[in-house]
Amino acid sequence: EAQVTQNPRYLITVxxxxxxxxxxxxxxxxxxxxxxxxxxxGLRQIYYSMNVEVTDKGDVPEGYKVSRKEKRNFPLILExxxxxxxxxxxxxxxxxxxxGSPLHFGNxxxxxxx
Amino acid sequence: RKEVEQDPGPFNVPEGATxxxxxxxxxxxxxxxxxxxxDCRKEPKLLMSVYSSGNEDGRFTAQLxxxxxxxxxxxxxxxxxxxxxYLCVKGGSYIPTFGRGTSLIVHP
Numbered sequence: 001e002a003q004v005t006q007n008p009r010y011l012i013t014v015x016x017x018x019x020x021x022x023x024x025x026x027x028x029x030x031x032x033x034x035x036x037x038x039x040x041x042g043l044r045q046i047y048y049s050m051n052v053e054v055t056d057k058g059d060v061p062e063g064y065k066v067s068r069k070e071k072r073n074f075p076l077i078l079e080x081x082x083x084x085x086x087x088x089x090x091x092x093x094x095x096x097x098x099x100g101s102p103l104h105f106g107n108x109x110x111x112x113x114x
Numbered sequence: 115r116k117e118v119e120q121d122p123g124p125f126n127v128p129e130g131a132t133x134x135x136x137x138x139x140x141x142x143x144x145x146x147x148x149x150x151x152x153d154c155r156k157e158p159k160l161l162m163s164v165y166s167s168g169n170e171d172g173r174f175t176a177q178l179x180x181x182x183x184x185x186x187x188x189x190x191x192x193x194x195x196x197x198x199x200y201l202c203v204k205g206g207s208y209i210p211t212f213g214r215g216t217s218l219i220v221h222p
Contacts, residue, residue, distance in 0.1 A: 031208070042214035043158070043201070053135060058209055090157055102148055103203075103210065104156035 006106035012063050013081055014114055021076045023091030031094045031101065033058065034066065036087040040044045044089070051072055051074045075087040083114040117141050118204050120213035127169045127220055131192045137202030137214045146205030147174055147185050151198045152215065158201055161187075192220045 023046040025032065030109040033048035035058075038075060045058030050076075056113055060086045063085055089109045094101035119138045127133050134161050139147075147164040161174065169179040175188040189196055197220045202213035 012149075033208075040214070043212040045209050048208050056208065088155070101158045102163060103158075105159070107157050108155070110155075 001065065004091055004093050004104050004106040006089075008108065010110050010114065012112045014080055016080050018052050019078050019081060019111075021078075021089060021091075021111070023076065023106055024072050025074075025093040025104070026072065027093060027095075027104065027105075028071065028105070029072070029095055031096055031097045033092050033103070034074070034076045035090045035092065036060065036062070036085075037090065038087050041068035046076070046089075070074070074097060083113050085111065086113050087111060117211045118202055118213040120200075120202050122216060122218045124217035127179060127192055127218070129192055129220055129222055131191055131193060131220075132188065132190050132197050133185055133218065134188045135200055135202075135218075136184050136186050137213050138217075139202075139204050139211075140183065143221070144222050147178055148203040148205065149174075149185075149187050150201040150203060152199050152201055152213075189218075192218075194222065196220050 006023045030051050034046040035043045037043050044060045046064050047058055048050045052071050055066050091106040092103040094103045106113040117140050149161040150158040151161045152158040162171050162174040162176050162179050166178050173190045177186045199215040199217050201215045204211045
Protein backbone atom coordinates (compact mmCIF):
# COMPACT_ATOMS: atom_id res chain seq x y z
CA GLU A 1 0.00 0.00 0.00
CA ALA A 2 1.31 3.43 -0.99
CA GLN A 3 1.81 5.48 2.11
CA VAL A 4 3.74 8.02 4.13
CA THR A 5 4.63 6.73 7.59
CA GLN A 6 5.62 8.96 10.47
CA ASN A 7 6.60 8.01 13.97
CA PRO A 8 5.84 8.47 16.73
CA ARG A 9 2.14 9.42 16.66
CA TYR A 10 2.34 11.09 20.05
CA LEU A 11 5.35 12.48 21.86
CA ILE A 12 5.66 14.33 25.15
CA THR A 13 9.09 15.70 26.00
CA VAL A 14 10.81 18.36 28.05
CA UNK A 15 12.47 21.56 26.97
CA UNK A 16 15.95 21.03 25.55
CA UNK A 17 15.83 17.27 25.06
CA UNK A 18 16.73 16.49 21.47
CA UNK A 19 14.20 14.48 19.50
CA UNK A 20 13.69 13.10 16.02
CA UNK A 21 10.43 12.44 14.22
CA UNK A 22 10.85 9.94 11.42
CA UNK A 23 9.12 10.01 8.04
CA UNK A 24 9.28 7.38 5.34
CA UNK A 25 7.48 7.03 2.00
CA UNK A 26 7.26 3.99 -0.28
CA UNK A 27 6.13 5.73 -3.47
CA UNK A 28 9.57 6.69 -4.79
CA UNK A 29 8.60 10.35 -4.52
CA UNK A 30 11.29 12.94 -5.10
CA UNK A 31 9.70 15.68 -3.03
CA UNK A 32 9.17 15.51 0.72
CA UNK A 33 8.23 18.17 3.23
CA UNK A 34 7.33 18.85 6.84
CA UNK A 35 4.44 20.96 8.12
CA UNK A 36 3.19 22.07 11.45
CA UNK A 37 -0.45 22.81 12.11
CA UNK A 38 -1.59 25.12 14.87
CA UNK A 39 -5.12 26.33 15.70
CA UNK A 40 -5.99 29.45 13.77
CA UNK A 41 -2.78 29.35 11.74
CA GLY A 42 -3.37 26.44 9.42
CA LEU A 43 -0.60 24.37 7.86
CA ARG A 44 2.81 25.98 7.63
CA GLN A 45 5.76 24.44 5.87
CA ILE A 46 8.93 23.92 7.92
CA TYR A 47 11.37 22.39 5.43
CA TYR A 48 11.20 20.63 2.12
CA SER A 49 13.46 18.45 0.02
CA MET A 50 13.47 18.17 -3.74
CA ASN A 51 15.67 15.10 -3.78
CA VAL A 52 18.44 13.27 -1.93
CA GLU A 53 20.84 15.71 -0.26
CA VAL A 54 18.76 18.69 -1.42
CA THR A 55 16.83 20.49 1.31
CA ASP A 56 15.54 24.02 1.75
CA LYS A 57 13.71 26.16 4.25
CA GLY A 58 9.97 26.62 4.22
CA ASP A 59 8.04 29.34 5.99
CA VAL A 60 8.91 28.45 9.61
CA PRO A 61 12.31 26.65 9.74
CA GLU A 62 13.66 28.14 12.99
CA GLY A 63 14.42 25.50 15.62
CA TYR A 64 14.26 22.58 13.21
CA LYS A 65 16.69 20.54 11.14
CA VAL A 66 16.14 17.94 8.45
CA SER A 67 18.21 15.55 6.42
CA ARG A 68 17.63 13.58 3.23
CA LYS A 69 20.27 10.89 2.96
CA GLU A 70 17.95 8.43 1.25
CA LYS A 71 15.06 9.09 -1.07
CA ARG A 72 12.49 7.40 1.13
CA ASN A 73 13.37 9.01 4.47
CA PHE A 74 13.09 12.60 5.67
CA PRO A 75 13.49 12.90 9.44
CA LEU A 76 12.67 16.08 11.35
CA ILE A 77 15.09 16.94 14.14
CA LEU A 78 14.48 19.27 17.06
CA GLU A 79 17.90 19.83 18.63
CA UNK A 80 16.58 21.77 21.62
CA UNK A 81 12.79 21.70 21.70
CA UNK A 82 10.90 24.56 23.30
CA UNK A 83 7.25 24.85 24.37
CA UNK A 84 6.39 26.96 21.30
CA UNK A 85 7.15 23.89 19.20
CA UNK A 86 4.19 22.10 20.72
CA UNK A 87 2.12 21.37 17.66
CA UNK A 88 0.71 18.78 15.27
CA UNK A 89 3.31 17.82 12.66
CA UNK A 90 2.74 16.30 9.25
CA UNK A 91 5.19 14.86 6.80
CA UNK A 92 4.16 14.85 3.14
CA UNK A 93 5.53 13.68 -0.18
CA UNK A 94 4.72 14.16 -3.82
CA UNK A 95 6.01 12.88 -7.12
CA UNK A 96 7.83 16.06 -8.08
CA UNK A 97 6.76 18.95 -5.86
CA UNK A 98 6.21 22.27 -7.53
CA UNK A 99 3.38 22.49 -10.01
CA GLY A 100 0.70 19.91 -10.42
CA SER A 101 1.73 17.19 -7.96
CA PRO A 102 -0.63 16.67 -5.05
CA LEU A 103 0.77 15.94 -1.62
CA HIS A 104 0.37 12.67 0.27
CA PHE A 105 0.43 13.16 4.03
CA GLY A 106 1.50 10.97 6.89
CA ASN A 107 -0.95 10.55 9.73
CA UNK A 108 0.65 13.13 11.97
CA UNK A 109 2.75 13.45 15.12
CA UNK A 110 1.31 15.32 18.06
CA UNK A 111 4.22 16.82 19.98
CA UNK A 112 4.00 18.37 23.43
CA UNK A 113 7.03 20.15 24.87
CA UNK A 114 6.79 21.00 28.57
CA ARG B 115 -2.24 39.71 3.14
CA LYS B 116 -2.24 35.91 3.26
CA GLU B 117 -1.88 34.40 -0.21
CA VAL B 118 -4.85 32.06 0.20
CA GLU B 119 -7.98 33.13 2.06
CA GLN B 120 -10.93 31.00 3.09
CA ASP B 121 -14.03 31.69 5.14
CA PRO B 122 -13.48 29.53 8.24
CA GLY B 123 -17.23 28.90 8.68
CA PRO B 124 -18.62 26.73 10.07
CA PHE B 125 -21.11 26.09 7.34
CA ASN B 126 -23.97 24.27 8.98
CA VAL B 127 -26.22 22.51 6.45
CA PRO B 128 -28.85 19.75 6.48
CA GLU B 129 -28.33 16.46 4.74
CA GLY B 130 -29.13 16.69 1.07
CA ALA B 131 -28.28 20.38 0.79
CA THR B 132 -25.95 21.90 -1.77
CA UNK B 133 -23.12 23.94 -0.31
CA UNK B 134 -20.35 25.95 -1.93
CA UNK B 135 -17.05 27.28 -0.64
CA UNK B 136 -14.85 29.87 -2.22
CA UNK B 137 -11.17 30.42 -1.78
CA UNK B 138 -9.45 33.59 -2.97
CA UNK B 139 -5.78 33.77 -3.79
CA UNK B 140 -3.16 36.34 -4.61
CA UNK B 141 0.13 36.11 -6.46
CA UNK B 142 -1.43 34.36 -9.40
CA UNK B 143 1.67 32.85 -11.00
CA UNK B 144 0.58 29.44 -9.77
CA UNK B 145 -0.74 26.98 -12.31
CA UNK B 146 -2.09 24.40 -9.88
CA UNK B 147 -4.76 24.38 -7.23
CA UNK B 148 -6.20 21.64 -5.05
CA UNK B 149 -8.92 20.95 -2.53
CA UNK B 150 -8.05 18.77 0.45
CA UNK B 151 -10.33 17.37 3.10
CA UNK B 152 -9.20 17.14 6.73
CA ASP B 153 -11.08 15.34 9.46
CA CYS B 154 -10.51 16.39 13.06
CA ARG B 155 -6.95 15.59 14.21
CA LYS B 156 -6.25 13.59 11.06
CA GLU B 157 -4.04 14.21 8.06
CA PRO B 158 -5.28 16.20 5.05
CA LYS B 159 -6.32 14.04 2.13
CA LEU B 160 -6.56 15.12 -1.48
CA LEU B 161 -10.17 15.63 -2.51
CA MET B 162 -9.58 16.88 -6.01
CA SER B 163 -7.30 18.90 -8.21
CA VAL B 164 -8.78 22.03 -9.79
CA TYR B 165 -8.47 22.44 -13.53
CA SER B 166 -8.93 25.64 -15.50
CA SER B 167 -11.94 24.22 -17.34
CA GLY B 168 -13.59 23.09 -14.10
CA ASN B 169 -13.95 19.48 -13.09
CA GLU B 170 -16.41 17.19 -11.42
CA ASP B 171 -16.02 14.07 -9.32
CA GLY B 172 -19.35 12.59 -8.30
CA ARG B 173 -21.10 15.07 -6.02
CA PHE B 174 -18.12 17.43 -6.00
CA THR B 175 -17.41 20.17 -8.53
CA ALA B 176 -14.36 22.39 -8.51
CA GLN B 177 -13.88 25.53 -10.55
CA LEU B 178 -11.10 28.03 -11.09
CA UNK B 179 -11.71 31.66 -11.97
CA UNK B 180 -8.36 33.21 -12.87
CA UNK B 181 -9.79 36.62 -13.72
CA UNK B 182 -11.25 37.04 -10.23
CA UNK B 183 -8.58 34.90 -8.56
CA UNK B 184 -10.69 32.40 -6.75
CA UNK B 185 -11.42 28.71 -6.75
CA UNK B 186 -14.64 27.12 -5.62
CA UNK B 187 -15.87 23.77 -4.37
CA UNK B 188 -19.51 22.76 -4.74
CA UNK B 189 -20.88 19.79 -2.85
CA UNK B 190 -24.26 18.48 -3.94
CA UNK B 191 -26.55 16.22 -1.91
CA UNK B 192 -24.49 16.64 1.27
CA UNK B 193 -23.95 13.56 3.43
CA UNK B 194 -23.25 13.40 7.15
CA UNK B 195 -19.86 11.98 6.23
CA UNK B 196 -18.99 15.18 4.35
CA UNK B 197 -18.56 16.93 7.71
CA UNK B 198 -14.91 17.99 7.77
CA UNK B 199 -12.61 20.92 7.14
CA TYR B 200 -11.89 21.71 3.50
CA LEU B 201 -8.50 23.17 2.68
CA CYS B 202 -7.75 25.16 -0.41
CA VAL B 203 -4.17 24.83 -1.66
CA LYS B 204 -2.26 26.93 -4.15
CA GLY B 205 0.60 25.01 -5.72
CA GLY B 206 3.60 26.45 -7.42
CA SER B 207 7.31 26.67 -6.58
CA TYR B 208 8.16 24.18 -3.86
CA ILE B 209 6.21 25.78 -1.05
CA PRO B 210 2.49 25.16 -1.52
CA THR B 211 0.28 27.65 0.29
CA PHE B 212 -2.59 26.30 2.34
CA GLY B 213 -5.70 28.18 3.29
CA ARG B 214 -6.75 27.88 6.92
CA GLY B 215 -9.72 25.77 5.96
CA THR B 216 -13.50 25.98 5.88
CA SER B 217 -15.42 23.88 8.38
CA LEU B 218 -18.51 22.05 7.12
CA ILE B 219 -21.04 20.46 9.45
CA VAL B 220 -23.78 18.39 7.86
CA HIS B 221 -26.63 17.61 10.25
CA PRO B 222 -29.54 15.17 9.98
